[in-house]
Amino acid sequence: MALIELSAIERVFTLGDSEVHALHALDLTVEAGEYVAIMGPSGSGKSTLLNLLGLLDRPNAGTYRLEGRDVTTLSAEEQARVRRERIGFVFQSFHLVPRLTAAENVALPMMLAGIAPAERAQRVAKALADYGLADRAGHRPDQLSGGQRQRVAIARATIMRPAMLLADEPTGNLDRATGEDVMALLEGLNAGGVTLVVVTHDPVLGGRARRRVMMEDGSKAEDTGDR
Amino acid sequence: MRSADVLRFAAGSATGYPLRTFLMVLAMSIGVAAVVMLTALGDGARRYVVNEFSSLGSNLVIVLPGRSETGGFNPANAITGTPRDLTVDDAQAIARAPSVLRAAALTIGTSEASYGGKLRDVTVVGTTADYFLIRGLTVAQGRILPAGDTGLSSSVAILGAKVREELFGAEPAVGRMIRVGDRRYRVIGVLAQSGQGLGMNADEVIVLPVSAAQAMFNTNTLFRILVEAKGRDSILAAKDEAAAIIKARHDNEEDVTVITQDAVLATFDRILGVLTYGVAGIAGISLAVAGILVMNVMLVAVTQRTGEIGLMKALGAPGHTIRNAFLTEAALLSAAGAVLGYLIGEGGALALRLMFPALPAYPPAWAVIAALATALGTGLLFGVMPANRAARMDPVQALAKR
Numbered sequence: 001m002a003l004i005e006l007s008a009i010e011r012v013f014t015l016g017d018s019e020v021h022a023l024h025a026l027d028l029t030v031e032a033g034e035y036v037a038i039m040g041p042s043g044s045g046k047s048t049l050l051n052l053l054g055l056l057d058r059p060n061a062g063t064y065r066l067e068g069r070d071v072t073t074l075s076a077e078e079q080a081r082v083r084r085e086r087i088g089f090v091f092q093s094f095h096l097v098p099r100l101t102a103a104e105n106v107a108l109p110m111m112l113a114g115i116a117p118a119e120r121a122q123r124v125a126k127a128l129a130d131y132g133l134a135d136r137a138g139h140r141p142d143q144l145s146g147g148q149r150q151r152v153a154i155a156r157a158t159i160m161r162p163a164m165l166l167a168d169e170p171t172g173n174l175d176r177a178t179g180e181d182v183m184a185l186l187e188g189l190n191a192g193g194v195t196l197v198v199v200t201h202d203p204v205l206g207g208r209a210r211r212r213v214m215m216e217d218g219s220k221a222e223d224t225g226d227r
Numbered sequence: 228m229r230s231a232d233v234l235r236f237a238a239g240s241a242t243g244y245p246l247r248t249f250l251m252v253l254a255m256s257i258g259v260a261a262v263v264m265l266t267a268l269g270d271g272a273r274r275y276v277v278n279e280f281s282s283l284g285s286n287l288v289i290v291l292p293g294r295s296e297t298g299g300f301n302p303a304n305a306i307t308g309t310p311r312d313l314t315v316d317d318a319q320a321i322a323r324a325p326s327v328l329r330a331a332a333l334t335i336g337t338s339e340a341s342y343g344g345k346l347r348d349v350t351v352v353g354t355t356a357d358y359f360l361i362r363g364l365t366v367a368q369g370r371i372l373p374a375g376d377t378g379l380s381s382s383v384a385i386l387g388a389k390v391r392e393e394l395f396g397a398e399p400a401v402g403r404m405i406r407v408g409d410r411r412y413r414v415i416g417v418l419a420q421s422g423q424g425l426g427m428n429a430d431e432v433i434v435l436p437v438s439a440a441q442a443m444f445n446t447n448t449l450f451r452i453l454v455e456a457k458g459r460d461s462i463l464a465a466k467d468e469a470a471a472i473i474k475a476r477h478d479n480e481e482d483v484t485v486i487t488q489d490a491v492l493a494t495f496d497r498i499l500g501v502l503t504y505g506v507a508g509i510a511g512i513s514l515a516v517a518g519i520l521v522m523n524v525m526l527v528a529v530t531q532r533t534g535e536i537g538l539m540k541a542l543g544a545p546g547h548t549i550r551n552a553f554l555t556e557a558a559l560l561s562a563a564g565a566v567l568g569y570l571i572g573e574g575g576a577l578a579l580r581l582m583f584p585a586l587p588a589y590p591p592a593w594a595v596i597a598a599l600a601t602a603l604g605t606g607l608l609f610g611v612m613p614a615n616r617a618a619r620m621d622p623v624q625a626l627a628k629r
Contacts, residue, residue, distance in 0.1 A: 051623045054541065056541060056622045056623050056626070057623050076545065077545045077546075077547075080540070080543045080545040080546075081543060081545075082543075083540075083541065083542070083543035084542065084543025084544075085543070087543075089541045089542070091626070095537075095538045095541075095626065097535055097538065098243075099239060099240070099243035100239070108539075108542055109543065111228060111229075111232045111236070112228050112539070112542055112543055112544045112548065113228075113543070114228055114229050114232075117232075156542075
């Protein structure tokens with residue numbers, strides 16, 4: 001059973017009186033443990049695809065099966081639960097809550113899931129230690145470097161042990177060396193079994209992935225993983 | 228999400244923007260403080276007046292000469308002449324009525340009192356021993372007027388505390404003769420210090436037997452007859468009996484006005500009570516304004532934290548969790564404002580009491596509860612709309628911001 005099965009996905013945005021087909025007749029299958037880069041110029045629909053995969057957006061038509069379950073028909077409440085437990089997000093601009101410390105930011109998903117504070121503290125401490133942030137636990141985001149911020153964000157994305165990580169230009173706000181570290185970290189997680197989907201317009205970054213999906217005008221133009 | 232976490236998260240959001248939080252708490256606290264203080268003032272005034280009336284005596288019925296056509300007290304009574312005078316005999320007749328415990332004739336005038344070359348103006352109260360019992364007046368030294376004695380023979384006087392002090396200083400007063408008007412009286416008692424009584428300061432009077440006072444002022448009419456009913460239940464009966472007795476004695480004409488203290492009290496109580504509600508309502512407007520401010524501030528907070536809301540949604544927070552977090556924040560801010568406002572209001576009431584010791588300016592319990600409840604209520608009510616807006620926010624657009 002594939003982790004992700006998209007079939008005949010349509011996503012139409014209405015801008016004024018014109019309709020924009022952000023995604024059109026899209027089929028995509030991703031197996032568990034895969035490392036996929038979604039590439040393409042801006043406006044090609046890659047971000048819309050990522051939002052769809054992350055259940056932040058709903059398609060106008062077509063079905064999305066996640067781990068064999070049709071998630072397009074779930075209620076908002078159930079979708080939130082799936083996001084909480086199966087999906088981790090890594091954003092270009094990190095999206096850390098500025099008033100919370102690194103430890104509190106990492107604990108946020110567990111807090112939302114209602115996990116007991118004692119267990120939270122234990123898991124956060126371990127995660128921060130794993131990502132080399134143990135001495136930064138009490139620092140707020142504005143006291144951290146860009147690389148540290150992204151590592152905090154990755155720690156947060158993985159703290160609930162999701163099945164897949166969705167990364168939207170994860171190195172976009174980082175210099176090359178730091179970006180390299182972050183990618184190595186993500187790829188390490190992928191090696192540990194987590195499905196990794198990276199959206200990027202950077203061909204070098206995309207080239208690192210085992211499978212590349214080229215998007216163009218809302219459809220797949222090229223998919224190295226097609227059998 | 229656990230309730231404790233919701234609470235901590237909301238408190239964190241509130242303290243994360245200190246200026247905004249301070250301003251909102253300030254606005255809310257001003258509203259609550261205004262309600263607490265103004266109602267303390269209004270209720271203090273009400274209690275002051277009620278106390279003053281109560282200090283006249285209990286179960287009191289007052290007979291005043293002259294008939295007011297519309298009922299109630301008419302200022303014209305004080306100026307115009309009356310067809311038939313109220314007399315000491317009227318008072319004695321009323322005292323024998325079944326519902327009446329005692330009745331005291333009362334005549335009042337001003338005169339000069341002198342002792343040892345010192346002279347001062349005094350209010351002369353001519354009355355009987357029953358007056359002391361009805362008004363609950365006690366003597367600090369000596370004794371009160373002899374009971375049942377209304378004759379001219381007894382030339383005795385009882386001094387108010389201040390009159391005694393000014394005429395006698397450190398000297399003992401009881402037993403000395405003083406001159407009031409053109410007659411001499413023996414001081415048989417000094418009133419205990421009583422402070423302000425409505426319209427008349429009992430410390431600055433000289434009490435004489437009623438007939439002595441009438442002789443001094445060359446009149447046989449009375450200013451009032453004070454009647455004490457046998458109990459609370461017999462006040463109305465005493466009122467009717469007094470009116471009937473006077474009518475029978477005055478050739479079947481109702482030429483007096485009989486009022487009960489309760490009726491006067493109730494009227495003042497009602498007027499000042501309504502006044503208190505009025506000022507509470509005016510102060511309540513500031514609470515409503517504070518509520519709108521809560522909404523405005525929360526709307527700004529939602530806009531300010533759009534990215535955070537998007538993130539929370541991406542992390543799997545359902546809409547109701549986000550709504551709860553914002554509602555809790557609004558409630559916390561309102562509660563902080565309410566508590567702070569309550570303390571400020573109590574402080575203001577305390578300052579009022581220190582400045583005007585006569586005024587019992589305590590905020591009534593209903594006002595305090597209403598103010599706190601309204602503050603919390605408006606905070607929550609006006610927090611609902613911003614919280615819903617946050618909960619409904621589209622995560623994709625929310626994340627795109629920032």
